[in-house]
Amino acid sequence: MRHTFFCIDGHTAGNPVRLVAGGAPLLRGASMSERRQDFLERFDWIRTGLCFEPRGHDMMSGGFLYPPTRDDTDIGILFIETSGCLPMCGHGTIGIITFGLENGLIQPRLPGQLKVEVPAGIIDIAYEAEGNRVTSVRIVNVPSYLAASGIEIEVPDFGPLSVDVAYGGNYYAIVEPQGPYTGLDDLGAARIIALSGKVRELMRDKYEPVHPLDSTIRGVSHVLWADKPRGNGADGRNAVFYGDKAIDRSPCGTGTSARLAHLTAKGRLKPGDSFVHESYIGSRFTGKVEALTNLAGQPAIIPSIQGSAISTGFNTIWIDREDAFWQGFQV
Ligand code: PYC
Numbered sequence: 001m002r003h004t005f006f007c008i009d010g011h012t013a014g015n016p017v018r019l020v021a022g023g024a025p026l027l028r029g030a031s032m033s034e035r036r037q038d039f040l041e042r043f044d045w046i047r048t049g050l051c052f053e054p055r056g057h058d059m060m061s062g063g064f065l066y067p068p069t070r071d072d073t074d075i076g077i078l079f080i081e082t083s084g085c086l087p088m089c090g091h092g093t094i095g096i097i098t099f100g101l102e103n104g105l106i107q108p109r110l111p112g113q114l115k116v117e118v119p120a121g122i123i124d125i126a127y128e129a130e131g132n133r134v135t136s137v138r139i140v141n142v143p144s145y146l147a148a149s150g151i152e153i154e155v156p157d158f159g160p161l162s163v164d165v166a167y168g169g170n171y172y173a174i175v176e177p178q179g180p181y182t183g184l185d186d187l188g189a190a191r192i193i194a195l196s197g198k199v200r201e202l203m204r205d206k207y208e209p210v211h212p213l214d215s216t217i218r219g220v221s222h223v224l225w226a227d228k229p230r231g232n233g234a235d236g237r238n239a240v241f242y243g244d245k246a247i248d249r250s251p252c253g254t255g256t257s258a259r260l261a262h263l264t265a266k267g268r269l270k271p272g273d274s275f276v277h278e279s280y281i282g283s284r285f286t287g288k289v290e291a292l293t294n295l296a297g298q299p300a301i302i303p304s305i306q307g308s309a310i311s312t313g314f315n316t317i318w319i320d321r322e323d324a325f326w327q328g329f330q331v
Pocket of ligand 1: 015061086088089090091092242248250251252253254255
């Protein structure tokens with residue numbers, strides 16, 4: 001049996017986005033969070049088939065558009081990625097909204113604005129377009145907060161690290177320069193990937209964050225290596241590790257949101273401050289601390305992230321059950 005998916009491929013700040021515009025399964029659930037659980041239980045083969053080799057690769061990421069479950073929202077997004085179905089994905093949202101608008105798949109009720117349901121909650125979008133081309137997408141993200149500070153781990157063949165955990169739609173272990181970590185350029189991509197897997201495992205042994213309003217969102221999924229700016233106008237750099245072997249090519253929208261919450265909680269940013277975040281490959285998002293808020297009694301912020309995406313082509317992909325690798329593979 002052959003399942004066919006009509007995709008719009010592209011990237012946001014260098015990181016891949018595969019918008020699956022045709023072939024989405026019908027999902028059960030009264031919210032995007034419930035639909036995410038339903039997808040994981042019944043349709044995860046679509047994610048692995050489209051994201052893993054041979055149809056995808058270590059960084060592959062994307063999503064589906066769904067009708068919203070609420071009257072006050074325009075559209076719902078379900079994210080797929082090599083590591084699973086993220087509750088929220090910033091670079092994915094920028095790409096999916098851009099490709100969805102450019103191809104007439106999303107009809108905004110108000111020009112330049114959208115309210116979008118994602119599994120992590122409701123986000124607000126403001127976008128700019130020139131003709132049919134969407135040139136900028138700004139996401140006002142879900143409440144983000146510092147969940148834990150100063151968790152001590154001993155990384156074999158590296159040394160001791162003090163790690164903070166912040167939420168920006170996913171939970172991030174945040175490592176700032178200290179002791180054995182002297183900066184991204186000193187480590188290099190292969191070492192960042194090898195160390196990040198260990199850091200994530202050690203953090204998982206010590207601490208499991210759980211979202212105060214949705215217990216299906218739990219656990220450290222990403223590692224954000226923070227670094228100082230390079231004197232080129234950005235305010236900070238990062239390498240964000242996800243899946244098993246990926247460094248985000250974009251500055252990572254949820255990672256930037258978590259970093260804004262982290263820096264605000266540490267008194268290094270305040271409401272109204274902007275923060276230009278540079279990715280491992282030098283691409284940028286502009287983050288902003290929009291406001292202070294609280295999340296079930298915890299001090300939190302409302303962050304925004306702005307960036308842009310480019311489509312690279314249409315891609316009709318089928319998954320044929322007679323293919324030995326119909327569900328994809330990872331090495
Ligand atoms: O942009 O939020 C993001 C993201 C998560 C994983 C990769 N990118």
